[in-house]
Amino acid sequence: MSTPLMFRASMEGGDHGIAPDVSDRHGNRPDPATVALWAFMAVATSLFSLFIAAYVMRMDGTDWSVIAMPWQLWLSTMMLIAGSVCLQLSNGFARHRRWDGAHLLLVSGGVFAIAFLGAQLWAWQTLLESRVAPAGNPAGSFFYLLTAMHGLHVAGGLAGWGATLSGFHRQIGAVRVARRMRLCARYWHFLLAVWLVLFGTLGWLTPEVVRLICGTR
Numbered sequence: 001m002s003t004p005l006m007f008r009a010s011m012e013g014g015d016h017g018i019a020p021d022v023s024d025r026h027g028n029r030p031d032p033a034t035v036a037l038w039a040f041m042a043v044a045t046s047l048f049s050l051f052i053a054a055y056v057m058r059m060d061g062t063d064w065s066v067i068a069m070p071w072q073l074w075l076s077t078m079m080l081i082a083g084s085v086c087l088q089l090s091n092g093f094a095r096h097r098r099w100d101g102a103h104l105l106l107v108s109g110g111v112f113a114i115a116f117l118g119a120q121l122w123a124w125q126t127l128l129e130s131r132v133a134p135a136g137n138p139a140g141s142f143f144y145l146l147t148a149m150h151g152l153h154v155a156g157g158l159a160g161w162g163a164t165l166s167g168f169h170r171q172i173g174a175v176r177v178a179r180r181m182r183l184c185a186r187y188w189h190f191l192l193a194v195w196l197v198l199f200g201t202l203g204w205l206t207p208e209v210v211r212l213i214c215g216t217r
Contacts (some may be wrong), residue, residue, distance in 0.1 A: 037183050041190050044153060048194055051149065052201055055142045059207040065137045070126040076119035077199060080154075084192045087185040094178045098205030103168050106181060109188065110161045113154055113181045120151055146198050150191070157187050 058064065090105035124144065131138045164184045167177040 004156075005144050016097075031179070033179065033183055037187060042189075043188070044194070048149070048198070050074055051096075051146055052197070055146070055201065056205070056210055058138050058142065059210055061138060063137070064139055064207060066206055067127070067132050067137065067143060070120050070123040072123035072126060073199060073203070076116045076123065077195065079112045079116040079119055080195055083109045083116065084188045084195075086112060087181070087188045091178075091181050091185040094174075094181050097174070099168075102181065106161070106165060106168075106184075109184075110158060110165065112160065113158055113188070117151055117154060120147055123147075138174070143202055146202065150195055150198055154191055156204050157184070157191055160187065 086105045086109035090102045090109060093099070093102035093105060124147070125142070127143070132143075134141055134144045160180075161184055164177070164180040167180055
């Protein structure tokens, strides 16, 4: 896959450098998009932290029954790791103005993210076939809630990924495209970190482990 000709022409005709991470082209003012992304990730971190805290506290209920994690979660984890790696490499290629490689890796990162969502839906189907419904067992309810919330954040990230990809098909300049790619990669690393915490919580945090940690066993 080659970089679109229109974008290649804009590389040759203008932007000869990549904008710094925290400043915009008008001076030392913080880049609004960077600030907005950090603020959003802070809010999302607080939200997931509250959900995990509620998950831990709910484990004390007598109606709690641990569910077996579907194997598809391992597949989805690999997809998200691969997507994060691709977007980081894409960012590096853009920094060195290797636009063909940056474009290919950017596309690959989005494809892996879509595959992640597909694997998550497959895991849901597996649980539903095993009669693990969203209602009834609170462990199952939290599983669907937490994975759905994370999936929505991935879907939102795909919207940003699409906007970044469109920069290769419009004459918006190297600086703007590189900035979008940098922010896209950063958000994907955040999604991966959140998912690894959720995966560990859902798969290995049991009532017995919580009692052992809290010293109530």
